[in-house]
Amino acid sequence: MKYLKIIVSLVMAVGLMAIVATPVLATQPVWITCLDDPENGQWENNLCSKVKSNGNWLTNEVVETVEITSSSSDLELTDTKAMGGAETIKCAESNVGWIGAEGSDGVSSVVMSKCERVAGLCESGKEVKVAPVSPPWGSELKEESGEVRDLLKTPGFKIECFVAGVFKVADTCEGATSAKVTNHSNGTVALEFEGKSAKSTCTLGGAGAGELKGTVVLKERSGAAMMQGPQAPVILRKGNPNFGGVKKNTTKNEVFEYENPNMEVEYTAIHIANISGNAFSEASASTCKGKKVAKSKCVIEIAFKPVEEKIYLSTLNLKYIAGLSSLVKAFNIGGTGTP
Numbered sequence: 001m002k003y004l005k006i007i008v009s010l011v012m013a014v015g016l017m018a019i020v021a022t023p024v025l026a027t028q029p030v031w032i033t034c035l036d037d038p039e040n041g042q043w044e045n046n047l048c049s050k051v052k053s054n055g056n057w058l059t060n061e062v063v064e065t066v067e068i069t070s071s072s073s074d075l076e077l078t079d080t081k082a083m084g085g086a087e088t089i090k091c092a093e094s095n096v097g098w099i100g101a102e103g104s105d106g107v108s109s110v111v112m113s114k115c116e117r118v119a120g121l122c123e124s125g126k127e128v129k130v131a132p133v134s135p136p137w138g139s140e141l142k143e144e145s146g147e148v149r150d151l152l153k154t155p156g157f158k159i160e161c162f163v164a165g166v167f168k169v170a171d172t173c174e175g176a177t178s179a180k181v182t183n184h185s186n187g188t189v190a191l192e193f194e195g196k197s198a199k200s201t202c203t204l205g206g207a208g209a210g211e212l213k214g215t216v217v218l219k220e221r222s223g224a225a226m227m228q229g230p231q232a233p234v235i236l237r238k239g240n241p242n243f244g245g246v247k248k249n250t251t252k253n254e255v256f257e258y259e260n261p262n263m264e265v266e267y268t269a270i271h272i273a274n275i276s277g278n279a280f281s282e283a284s285a286s287t288c289k290g291k292k293v294a295k296s297k298c299v300i301e302i303a304f305k306p307v308e309e310k311i312y313l314s315t316l317n318l319k320y321i322a323g324l325s326s327l328v329k330a331f332n333i334g335g336t337g338t339p
C-alpha cells in the first residue's frame with residue numbers, strides 16, 4: 001500500500017480493505033484482506049463486498065507487512081501565504097509503500113511528475129520541480145468522529161521553479177497531515193486530502209500556510225483489490241504458537257487465551273487449516289463459543305500429534321462477528337515431530 005504521502009496508506013491482498021470503526025465503537029481501525037477460503041468464507045467475490053452463506057471469500061486482519069502502490073493525477077500543493085499571493089502547483093504522483101498490523105502503514109518512495117503552475121509566483125509554462133523531503137514517511141489509521149482517516153506523520157515537499165525566466169525560487173512545506181479513507185466500488189481504496197487535512201509549515205509562507213488537496217488511489221502491488229472493512233479486535237493474550245519438539249505418535253496440548261478488549265463479539269467457528277498434515281486438532285477445553293462482552297477472555301485448546309519426524313505448520317482461524325461484520329482472526333502455529 002499500501003508517495004507524496006501526502007498520500008499515503010495502502011493496502012493489499014486479494015481483496016484488501018481498511019477497517020472502518022463506527023462512532024459507537026470508537027475503536028482502532030486496522031487493515032484487513034479478503035482471502036480465498038471456501039471452508040470458512042462468507043463473501044461471494046474477491047472484493048468481500050457481497051455477503052453469501054458458505055461463500056469462497058473471507059475477511060482477515062493484516063498481521064504482516066504488505067507492499068502497496070498508490071497514484072494520483074491531480075495532487076495540489078499550495079503555499080497560501082507565499083509572496084505575491086497563494087502559490088499552487090499541480091502534479092501527478094506515484095508511490096510505493098506498505099501496510100501492516102494494527103493499522104500501521106507508510107510510504108517508502110515518491111515520484112512527482114507533470115508538475116505545473118496553477119497560480120502564484122512560479123512562471124506559467126515553465127518547468128516546475130517537486131520532490132519529496134526525506135521519505136520514508138510513517139502513518140496509521142485512526143477513527144475520528146465516526147470517520148476513518150490515515151494520519152501521515154512526517155510528509156514534506158520541496159518546490160522549485162523560475163520567476164520572470166531568470167530567478168529560481170524554492171519553497172519547502174513540511175508537517176503532519178491526514179486523509180479521509182474511502183472504499184471504491186472497483187476494489188481500490190481512496191485517500192482524500194481535503195478541508196480536514198492539517199496544514200503544514202512552508203519556508204516562504206510560514207506556519208499553517210501549506211495545503212495538500214487531491215485524491216490518491218491505493219492498491220496492492222500485484223493489482224489485487226482493496227476496500228474498507230470493520231475492525232478485528234481479537235487479541236492473543238497467552239499461549240505459545242510453537243509447540244516445539246514432540247515425539248511422533250504422542251500428543252501435546254496447548255491452551256491459547258484470547259481477549260476482545262474493545263467490543264462485544266460473537267465467536268461462531270474455530271477452524272484449523274493444516275498446511276502439512278492433520279497433526280493439529282481442537283481439544284476439549286475450548287470456550288470461545290457464542291457471545292462475549294468487551295474485555296472478556298476465552299480459551300482454545302489445541303492438540304498436536306505428529307505422525308512423522310518433520311516440521312508441521314498450520315493456521316488457527318477464529319471466526320467471529322464484531323458489530324455488523326463477520327471476520328476471521330488467523331494465528332500461525334507449528335511444531336516438530338521427533339524420534
